[in-house]
Amino acid sequence: MITRAFDRSAMSWSYEMHLQPMLSASDIEGLPFGSVFGSVPGHTVSKRHAHQDGEMFIVLAGRAVVLLGDEERELGPGQVCYLSPFGFHEIRNDHDEPFDIVSVYWEHIPSAVAVLDKAPPRDQLADRTLVFCPPPTPNGGLHLGHLAGPYVRADMLVRALRSMGRDARYVTGTDDHQSYVAAAARLRGTSPVDVATAEGDAIVATLRAAGVGVDRLTRPAGDPEHAGRIRKLLDLVAASPAVTEEERETAYCPSCELSLHQAFARGACAHCEAASDGEICEACGRPNEARELTGVQCRICGTAAVTRPERALWLDLNAYADELREYLRVSSTSPDLQILVERLLDEGLPPYRLARTSAWGVDLGEGRALDAWADLALTFLDAARSESEDGGPARIALFLGYDNSFYYAVLLPVLAFAAGLGEHLPAAFVTNQFLHLGDEKFSTSRGHAVWADDALAAAGPDAVRLALLRDAPEGRVTRITEERAGRLTEDPLYLAAHAWLDGFAALGDGAVPGTGAWTDAHREFYRYLNLTTRQLDGLVLPEAFSARGYVDLLESFVRRCAEFRATEEVARRVPSLAEEARTSLALEYLAAKVFAALAWPVTPGLAERAWEWLGLPGTPVREADWSFLPSGTRCTAPAPVSALTPAASGRS
């Protein structure tokens, strides 16, 4: 006889609760389940998680709420609950007493797979999604590195959502009030508003040329009501007890009579020693105060900084540390963002200065302006609130570069909590690292860049988008060489898709037949069209987003379609297989329709031309289960490819 006893001293901390192994297959050979004694301490929540195992809780003592997906139920002693495979669950114990359970879990793969089959990826998409991208700073044009980060990937998501019948809105703008705009104006001898307007217009035109369709564009410098709206939100923030007015030493340039912050300060990060501007180190992602930089000097004149006391509003970020942890716990974040924020929280968040001594930005009187990042965060919340007032509640997905992590994953949430606008925060963060040019970062100041406008003019938006999505810096730094940047239309998917679509011209008179008899190969090809669609659907869930994976699969899809043609063309010439030949041809045209819908998020120009060539109305629609083109459809000659020039194509 094997016995075990509940023993709190033998428990370890795992899944954010106490656990003690009971009996499992490691104790009894062939035991088809495992079991643990578990205890969730009072006023804590166990880790939210999911697994392929089925699981059962048998409650011994205490009361707590068990959450499974959207369901929640309070359980007490003697109750038993079953948790299905892959369901996210957690235990929330709001009582003083610990919540003690026995958990029994087992793996039954057929049930786990059945759960997956019953919940295809697109069922997990919200009806309405707001896709936010950090507004670029209008102090210069966009290079390929900029586009490769959030902007094209976010557009890919918006298109994919729309093609599946979901409401999706793309929100970005220009970050006009950045100190970088004021610094550029000072160096160019012009005014910040002129820089913000001219450079901002150019940025908006570049995004449009890349087929990035923006539905809401926030441009503070050209919006006479911006300052009023943002000051109202700031009043809400300032009412928080975590905001105080304090006098602190600040870096200062006596020769320029400039308070040195952000773009105006230059030095080395005291933490990682990388060259850094004021307030944030791009290398390690940590915030700082400009005066803390090693060897801090004035960006304008190069003079070594001195300090002087300045009065300003300061926000104690630490006052919201618990709320921030809880918010990030239930949000979908990426590993790099999680590492940074957990480290910052463990180190203790520094206070954040909400007002700068500056004439540029939302004027707060007495020579002060709202800090540009606080301005940006409040602009985000203002836009998100207004979008949900106009169009109803929505799930927010935010695409962002790693260098923006602190501002979007710490400062933005804390300002939202302080202003009581927590409901308008992102539910999912989709981060990127950076695309490098050759072995180095893109650098505008050193001229080490390929400008987006030049690449778009040379190769067209489809080829540029495809290259940037294929090598998207997701979770890692990626590289593009200048040589490759000059030959973007030689991308293998770009070439293969054109060649395959071009081949339709040789298939016959462009009349789509109805299906006839099916071979096993036909049935499997049809199954493949539906399964590939589901696989690609899974790669555009904000929580599992992968542009790289998507392009890979799309390329393999085109290869499979070309293979299908190569083998079927021969079979279509066998006189006794006339009925099978009709199915074969109908499947080819169906594959073209599927391609148009699946490729639309990546190469919208090509996809729209193929869709139109097939006689289909509007923009491509991505069916969950593919229906054939009506028999008798005539695909207008010439075949799509003769019309395939790399001309600019915007979203209609």
Ligand SMILES: [Zn+2]
């Ligand atoms: Zn100076």
Ligand SMILES: [Zn+2]
């Ligand atoms: Zn650093």
